[in-house]
Amino acid sequence: MKLICQIFIINRLHSNLNIRCNGKYLKSTLALGQDPIVKNEYFLIHFSSVNKTGTKYRVKNIKQVFVKYLSEGKATLRFEEPPHDLCIKGETIQLKCFMRLLKSCVSGDTKERHLPNLSNISVTAKESVPTKLIINDRSEFPSKGLPRTLETLHIVGLKLCNFRREILLLKHLVVLDLSNNEIETIPAEFGRMPSLCELHLANNKLGVNEKIDWRWLFGPQLIKMLKLLDLSGNNLKYLPKCIWKLQKLITLKLDDNMLNQLPATLGRINSLRYLTISKNMLSSLPCSLLQCHLEYIDLSSNNFHHNNITSQLQRNLYKYYVGSLVHLSSEIVLRNKFFYASNLIPWTLVQFLDDANMCVCGAPVVNNKFYVNNKFELKDLFRVVVFDNNRNSTVDFKCYYCYKCCRR
Ligand SMILES: [Zn+2]
Structure with a gap:
């Protein structure tokens, strides 16, 4: 044998x-x-x-x-x-x-x-198992189902409406490209794909439903593995706040959606290096991005010329704002990186801690009501910046401040 x-x-x-x-x-x-x-x-x-x-x-x-x-x-x-x-x-x-x-x-x-x-017994090491499959036409689906040994799978441009559940069985899959289909939902079990590093979902219909079930993206295995995520061209109006859980993510592509803001937690992804968000409706960026060591950011064709005015009232409110006891203690939990989970504390509190923002200094901030818009020059912050021609690359950042050092 x-x-x-x-x-x-x-x-x-x-x-x-x-x-x-x-x-x-x-x-x-x-x-x-x-x-x-x-x-x-x-x-x-x-x-x-x-x-x-x-x-x-x-x-x-x-x-x-x-x-x-x-x-x-x-x-x-x-x-x-x-x-x-x-x-x-x-x-x-x-x-x-x-x-x-x-x-x-x-x-x-x-x-x-x-x-x-x-x-x-005659054996040659060349006898190889199929590890890559490119399907450009529906007739090319293997009659015996997808080989379990696949590491790379491209099913591109077939107008597939439904996610093919047999993909969930491919435990060795590293690269999955489902671009240019019409997929609206992905099953939550997808988050258990154990080896997946690259996921291309450009030009699908993930954003057509008003309420998106994002559980597939935050499964226990996927968050530990995923390095590239392409969600371009999906009519997305918002991103989930817990996107920061993708702690291995290096490349995030969000071009050609309908985003008018990014989650304030985005900059908590320490590994993020390439971020493209062209052709959206952004008018400001979250200040957590100031902490990201981005090498490349594409922000062309957005609404950054729009003037975000922070009213004097808001600035004053902000000045005299004192956090509740829950806020103060939460920031201590986060700052000291204490372990928390829903078997230790109520899950509402887990969610509250999960959704924490970031101060311009990088410290956690749980207040998400009081912020100030401040302008920053993108070229001072990131190595390569793609921005609209004829416009200086000064952009509003929605800034939250922690109590410790940064409140002015
Ligand atoms: Zn601070």
Whole structure:
């Protein structure tokens, strides 16, 4: 039996000698067969792109088998001799079958099963599993469903109205491009995609419904992985406040929507470097962006010429504003990064803390009523600024201030 998988070999001798191995999973084939001469003698052969002749391991030299994460498609075989640990990643069902067969070889219970002779096994590391699929026409959908091994999937310009739920089964998917379709909603389970780093949803219809269910974007796995999010051309009128939870996000594209403001929490995404918001209706930016180390920002074709007037009354109110006890204590929780969760405090309070804004100095501010519009020159702040021609790039920032240092 052959298993097409990814394998990372740890030489325990090296780790005992403190030699660092540069850990990398390689596309591999693992073959299980029996010795043509000696009965009940089984072998594993490991082929990879860098080892085309293959390394032979005796099954009886297996010292330990780790299968705790078998349901996630991972297992480790520890050999006594050579002192290697084979860390295997593969398609769960295939890996389970393989491990079951291996178990029967170890226990000697292989009467029912036919194993090829070792000499008959021919394997090339080039045998590859499909990892990329581009679908440009509805007729190109594979009849057996999408291969579970896919890492890149493009389904572009098919006028799909519904999100295809079979995508949820692609546990290895890293890049998903569903641009130029007519998708209105995405199921909440999408937030559990474990490997997804790039999500292209440009030119769909996510914003057509008045109330958007954003749960799909804030699933426990997705928020830890997503690096690129393209929501251009979706008729979006607002963004969710908890967008800051995407703590790995580097690129955010929001061009060609109907946004008239950005969530004040946006700048809490420390990793954000590329932000494009051309062709919207923005007249100011949240002051939290002052804390972002953006390398590129595109703000062309917005409403920044609009004069945001902060009335004297507002300035005065702001001056004499004293936060409630909840406000003051919340800011202490946030500033000290105390852990909070809905099993410890009421969920309304969790939401209140989650929605916190940011002071111009970067400190958390929970007040979202009192702010002052102040002008900043974009070119002083960010490395590359794309802005309308013939207009100086001075823009209003909606500024919130913390009590500690910044109130004037
Ligand atoms: Zn401050």
